[in-house]
Amino acid sequence: MTIAHVKTWPRMTGRDEFRFLADLVLKRSSADQTVVNLYDQHTGTTRFASSRIIQNVDTRRGTLTVTVAFGSHRGSASTTDFSAGSVHDALARAERIARVSPEDPEHLPPPDPQVFPTLQTSRPETAAAGPPRRLEYANEAIGQCRIENLEAAGIVSSSVASVGVAASNGLFAQEERTEARFSLTVQAEDATGWSAAAHRSIDHLKIQDRTLTAINKAKRSRDVQELAPGRYRVILEPAAVAGLWSWMLWTLDAKSYQKGTSPFADQLGRQILDERLTLQNVPGHPDLLGTGFTHEGLPSEDALWIEKGVLKQLVYDRFTAKQQRIKRIPTLEAPCLSASGSTAFKTQELIKQCERAILVTNFWYIRTVNPTDLTLTGMTRDGTFLVEDGQITSAVRNFRFHESPLRVFKHVDACTEPAEAVTSETGKMLVPAVILRDFHFSSVTRF
Amino acid sequence: MMLSQWDEMAELALKRVEESGAEYGDIRLMQSTSQTISGEDRRIASVRDVVDSGFGVRVLYHGGWGFAASSILSIEEVPRVADLAIEIAKGSASLASERARLVDEPIHRDRVVTANRIDPFTVPLDQKTMLLQEVMEYVQRQPEVVRSHASLWARRDKKLFVSTEGTRLEFDLVAVQGEFTATARHDGRFASRTFTTPHLRTGYELIESANFMAEAPRIASQAAEKVKAPAVRPGTYDLVLDPEHLSLTMHESCGHPSELDRALGYEANYAGTSFLTPEKRGSFHYGSSQVNLVADNTEPETLAATGYDDDGVACQKWDIVREGVFVGYCTNREVASKIGEARSRGSNRADSWGSVPIVRIANIGLEPGQASLEDLLADVKRGVYIEGHGSYSIDQRRYNFQFGGDAFWLIENGKRTHMVRDVIYHGITPEFWNSCDGVADRRHRRRYGFITCGKGQPGQSGWMTHAAPHARFRRVAVIKG
Numbered sequence: 060m061t062i063a064h065v066k067t068w069p070r071m072t073g074r075d076e077f078r079f080l081a082d083l084v085l086k087r088s089s090a091d092q093t094v095v096n097l098y099d100q101h102t103g104t105t106r107f108a109s110s111r112i113i114q115n116v117d118t119r120r121g122t123l124t125v126t127v128a129f130g131s132h133r134g135s136a137s138t139t140d141f142s143a144g145s146v147h148d149a150l151a152r153a154e155r156i157a158r159v160s161p162e163d164p165e166h167l168p169p170p171d172p173q174v175f176p177t178l179q180t181s182r183p184e185t186a187a188a189g190p191p192r193r194l195e196y197a198n199e200a201i202g203q204c205r206i207e208n209l210e211a212a213g214i215v216s217s218s219v220a221s222v223g224v225a226a227s228n229g230l231f232a233q234e235e236r237t238e239a240r241f242s243l244t245v246q247a248e249d250a251t252g253w254s255a256a257a258h259r260s261i262d263h264l265k266i267q268d269r270t271l272t273a274i275n276k277a278k279r280s281r282d283v284q285e286l287a288p289g290r291y292r293v294i295l296e297p298a299a300v301a302g303l304w305s306w307m308l309w310t311l312d313a314k315s316y317q318k319g320t321s322p323f324a325d326q327l328g329r330q331i332l333d334e335r336l337t338l339q340n341v342p343g344h345p346d347l348l349g350t351g352f353t354h355e356g357l358p359s360e361d362a363l364w365i366e367k368g369v370l371k372q373l374v375y376d377r378f379t380a381k382q383q384r385i386k387r388i389p390t391l392e393a394p395c396l397s398a399s400g401s402t403a404f405k406t407q408e409l410i411k412q413c414e415r416a417i418l419v420t421n422f423w424y425i426r427t428v429n430p431t432d433l434t435l436t437g438m439t440r441d442g443t444f445l446v447e448d449g450q451i452t453s454a455v456r457n458f459r460f461h462e463s464p465l466r467v468f469k470h471v472d473a474c475t476e477p478a479e480a481v482t483s484e485t486g487k488m489l490v491p492a493v494i495l496r497d498f499h500f501s502s503v504t505r506f
Numbered sequence: 507m508m509l510s511q512w513d514e515m516a517e518l519a520l521k522r523v524e525e526s527g528a529e530y531g532d533i534r535l536m537q538s539t540s541q542t543i544s545g546e547d548r549r550i551a552s553v554r555d556v557v558d559s560g561f562g563v564r565v566l567y568h569g570g571w572g573f574a575a576s577s578i579l580s581i582e583e584v585p586r587v588a589d590l591a592i593e594i595a596k597g598s599a600s601l602a603s604e605r606a607r608l609v610d611e612p613i614h615r616d617r618v619v620t621a622n623r624i625d626p627f628t629v630p631l632d633q634k635t636m637l638l639q640e641v642m643e644y645v646q647r648q649p650e651v652v653r654s655h656a657s658l659w660a661r662r663d664k665k666l667f668v669s670t671e672g673t674r675l676e677f678d679l680v681a682v683q684g685e686f687t688a689t690a691r692h693d694g695r696f697a698s699r700t701f702t703t704p705h706l707r708t709g710y711e712l713i714e715s716a717n718f719m720a721e722a723p724r725i726a727s728q729a730a731e732k733v734k735a736p737a738v739r740p741g742t743y744d745l746v747l748d749p750e751h752l753s754l755t756m757h758e759s760c761g762h763p764s765e766l767d768r769a770l771g772y773e774a775n776y777a778g779t780s781f782l783t784p785e786k787r788g789s790f791h792y793g794s795s796q797v798n799l800v801a802d803n804t805e806p807e808t809l810a811a812t813g814y815d816d817d818g819v820a821c822q823k824w825d826i827v828r829e830g831v832f833v834g835y836c837t838n839r840e841v842a843s844k845i846g847e848a849r850s851r852g853s854n855r856a857d858s859w860g861s862v863p864i865v866r867i868a869n870i871g872l873e874p875g876q877a878s879l880e881d882l883l884a885d886v887k888r889g890v891y892i893e894g895h896g897s898y899s900i901d902q903r904r905y906n907f908q909f910g911g912d913a914f915w916l917i918e919n920g921k922r923t924h925m926v927r928d929v930i931y932h933g934i935t936p937e938f939w940n941s942c943d944g945v946a947d948r949r950h951r952r953r954y955g956f957i958t959c960g961k962g963q964p965g966q967s968g969w970m971t972h973a974a975p976h977a978r979f980r981r982v983a984v985i986k987g
Contacts, residue, residue: 438901505781
């Protein structure tokens with residue numbers, strides 16, 4: 060690393076600065092209720108492909124959003140300019156909108172002031188990391204691939220954000236959040252292998268381990284055979300599990316449930332999945348990206364969402380929660396899926412249990428096919444293998460799946476302890492690798 | 507006032523870039539204003555007015571790229587951002603195994619303004635919210651309709667692009683769109699039907715001419731008919747696809763594979779690569795001889811027709827597929843040289859001041875043929891007619907795709923007979939386009955587009971328009987979704 064030291068960016072908007080900005084709005088506002096949201100982020104990404112840097116960027120963007128209400132007439136305006144004149148202009152725009160907006164029968168005043176959990180959402184090593192650190196990590200991954208005569212494509216990113224919410228009723232919350240990400244696709248001619256990580260601390264990205272994982276998958280993917288589409292026993296690695304579960308969690312909307320347009324209709328309090336599966340929200344978990352509060356100013360909550368396969372919670376907007384007399388709205392920003400009973404330690408142990416199965420590293424381009432039963436489609440990607448007699452015997456051409464997680468997770472044959480999982484299409488979760496039966500692969504692609 | 511300050515900032519930034527010894531630099535200063543009005547279940551759920559301003563400096567130093575950006579749009583911020591971009595570029599250069607090189611482009615000095623009759627930001631807000639409430643109220647009168655959504659969107663981008671080569675471009679671009687959806691429930695199922703205007707660079711006249719209230723009865727009744735319709739029987743069908751539906755099929759199966767950066771591996775870790783590799787150019791039979799796919803970033807009102815891209819390259823028109831043969835890529839000044847082209851196609855765009863420009867799909871459209879829609883339908887014994895967008899998914903090299911749609915009608919012996927539901931078709935891209943045996947004529951041509959095309963890390967949203975008439979595809983595999 061020879062890059063010169065780069066000057067640090069202007070200080071992020073801290074607690075006192077946010078209070079000052081919020082006061083600029085709250086003291087001038089003529090509305091019945093006023094809410095100010097802050098999102099001030101400094102983020103950088105070093106991107107590489109064909110084992111060279113193709114993009115190296117660093118962006119600072121601060122956004123202040125003002126939402127006001129006159130009665131139940133509401134308006135919202137935001138600005139990226141934090142000068143007093145622009146902040147006042149955002150307030151004026153929000154007020155103008157609110158005055159001519161129709162009444163919103165679902166409008167509620169901001170939540171009452173409350174105590175928020177103090178979580179370690181920011182790590183100084185990530186906040187301090189700049190282009191040199193990202194370049195160093197990128198170079199490490201590229202270098203390991205070069206040794207193997209393989210091509211590397213991926214990213215190293217780090218960000219720090221100051222997030223806040225303040226309201227005219229005294230509600231106030233502010234915290235700093237950091238996040239670092241690494242993802243790598245290793246190309247061995249036509250074959251690919253992948254690995255990824257996300258963490259509050261850039262020190263926890265495990266660049267070397269992740270790079271070796273992606274290299275091994277790419278090398279193992281060289282000799283590929285085509286299998287016919289059909290129903291297969293599958294071993295889904297944590298990233299693949301996270302891909303399917305993300306879509307389940309995104310459709311837990313309480314309003315859709317209430318209106319009968321949810322795949323979970325009438326399932327609250329009922330057994331919907333394998334009785335060994337439990338989903339919790341654990342904002343304080345050191346390996347998850349928990350936050351102290353939501354955008355609306357509600358505290359994050361430890362919450363049980365699915366207990367032994369029984370659906371316990373829905374995702375409530377505040378109006379629907381009030382209608383349903385939900386006193387504390389559960390949050391789901393730090394999901395952890397676990398299984399009771401005997402579990403394996405690693406995916407490798409699941410492989411040893413299988414006479415014949417397809418091992419899936421990751422899914423890609425997952426979309427809803429049928430919202431009524433949550434049938435999804437998507438492709439396997441970057442490491443799909445045939446397992447026979449307890450070991451990987453070859454790579455297989457990628458499959459398209461056509462399947463509902465609500466059906467296949469009704470019975471889980473075996474699983475591991477929860478592990479960190481993140482994909483390019485999902486947030487971070489802790490989920491196990493699992494063995495599922497009769498997983499439907501509907502077609503095969505050319506590679 | 508704003509422009510003179512922006513020019514001062516540009517001059518200061520580019521002076522520092524030039525003094526650093528960098529071979530190239532540019533700066534984009536922008537102020538984007540957007541208004542989004544969203545309705546849900548008869549109520550106006552939100553009205554958001556966003557002003558997003560800032561600037562980004564891009565530097566090419568000894569073949570290594572650097573980019574830094576800030577929302578602090580002040581002269582005092584310029585030296586720090588410019589110097590950071592230079593430092594980052596030097597870091598990239600220190601690891602460069604191959605130097606990035608830009609193909610030549612003439613110097614341009616120009617101003618581009620979106621022509622519009624009614625500035626969308628001058629239309630009274632209550633007029634807009636009333637329209638959305640009326641249309642939601644109307645569709646929910648249909649007994650089976652249990653939910654409704656409606657929205658209007660408008661954006662204005664004021665931008666100044668200046669490069670160290672002497673190009674200086676001013677932009678004042680406007681875009682508009684509106685839509686509404688009815689969701690019906692029946693027998694434990696639910697289904698939606700949507701009416702949408704295209705996203706176009708024009709004024710509020712687009713919304714007025716769309717006449718939401720005239721479309722509302724059709725959308726409401728078709729939502730009810732769709733949810734009660736029989737499920738499609740899986741099998742092999744001929745498909746007749748409407749222009750709105752085709753815009754997504756073209757986008758995914760032709761647009762993305764024609765991005766040269768993908769074909770060269772730049773997106774291998776995220777959006778993916780492309781089966782249209784450079785050696786296939788000029789010989790690969792992507793489709794049947796009826797298939798002519800043309801990139802046209804010069805057609806007025808279309809999203810990618812911005813006069814110039816974010817490399818400062820003039821917008822152009824060129825062939826992607828001519829009589830079925832793959833012949834051209836979407837490129838920028840960096841990747842064009844890698845396939846021996848002397849000039850960029852001008853398809854390098856960033857989604858904001860805070861993003862670095864990357865190769866994006868152009869306004870790729872299917873050229874009209876000779877048939878009428880009735881001709882296309884008449885020659886189908888057993889088929890499905892599909893309108894609008896539904897489920898979509900495609901592999902990372904763009905071979906294996908699967909699409910749904912918004913509404914489906916069975917075609918029997920040359921006639922649309924009745925609606926069916928849950929239609930999903932899938933295939934392999936070149937096999938599918940080689941099965942195209944009929945394209946409707948210019949009278950049937952419509953334009954639809956996207957502003958949420960995801961690509962890049964960090965992710966960016968690309969904007970482009972895809973025009974097409976109806977087209978027919980033979981013997982396509984259909985399954986029940």
